[in-house]
Amino acid sequence: MRSLSFGWSPDSFILQDCDLQIPRGEFWMLLGDNGSGKSTLLRLIAGLLPLQSGTIACDRPLGFVFQNPDHQLVMPTVGADVAFGLVEEGLSVTQAQERVAEALAAVRLAHYERRPIYALSGGQKQRVAIAGAIARHCELLLFDEPTALLDSDSQRDLVQQVQQLVRDRGLTALWVTHRLEELEAADGACLLQQGRVVATGSVETVKACLNQL
Template sequence: MLLGTNGSGKSTLLRLLAGLLQPQSGEIQVKQPIGFVFQNPDHQLVMPTVGADVAFGLVAERLPPQAVRQRVEEALLAVNLLALQRRPIYALSGGQKQRVAIAGAIARHCEVLLLDEPTALLDPDSQLDLVAQVQKLVKSRGLTALWVTHRLGELDYCDGAFLLDKGCVVDQGDPARLKQRIMQVEDLSGAAPT
């Protein structure tokens, strides 16, 4: 997980990793393909139904229809949404929409999943469901997930954490220790922990 105050460079780092921004100097090495999950799923789901949206990401791969169907079903099964394959996107909850976005990445057989505050618009229950879901995918499919969050409770689900400040990593390692450090700073500044 990637933490840091507003403007510390978290989204910029994810965009660089995803190739949406080009670095002015230096070199970035990252496994391909990459999946990107935005804070607001309405900014990335483009097709009318769940199944069509997951299939849409496969268009560039020019697979035969049977292979597309198989990839879509496998991906929806992985995020527990197979039963909703024909459901219109507008009829989904926020958490379900985020899982459709993740299924899109799984269908493309992504090695790396970048998630930029994917729980920011979710209620607390859906929030922890989504974190647990990604944790399960990391364990079962060997995915690497890099997750940006402001919610310290989500740190309990990650294997390691980085703290950014002004574009630099200022601390990294054990999530419990980082959580403690950030909570102390928030206590001193009077900010409410999230």
């Protein structure tokens, strides 16, 4: 991502000249105050907002996990929801079933295929959303404050789950957060302030910048 700028009007920018490069196979976190442009940046990378200025190059297909999983889980059962994203690939029934089983095993929900979505906890719903991306063989995962609505145990579990998936499967992940304790799981981080990238690199580099603000 180079020289990325975005605004709703010519004289009101949310993001200004942002540069960010995330190494493949690493788990990075994106921090910043409310209104700093974190969610906007994530949506631009995902293609959910139109690119106005700058360039974005990333692996596709990619997976996007929202803050509230109820906004993206659309089918009545776990297995059906994970399979939903495979419709356009023209897979056979057997191939789709294999993809779903593999993805659910990867997020530790191997025996939940027939479980109703409404019966899941918030953390389990987030893992179903991740499984949907894994089933589509996404190599890039984007997370928009996925622990914001979870209790503390579920927060820690989800961070550790994604960290392990990145290591085991060679995925790349960008995770938006307000929680500084989650930084400990990251390979690198980026700090946004008033729509600009003010620090990027190691966790220690970003923490040092935070301490100076």
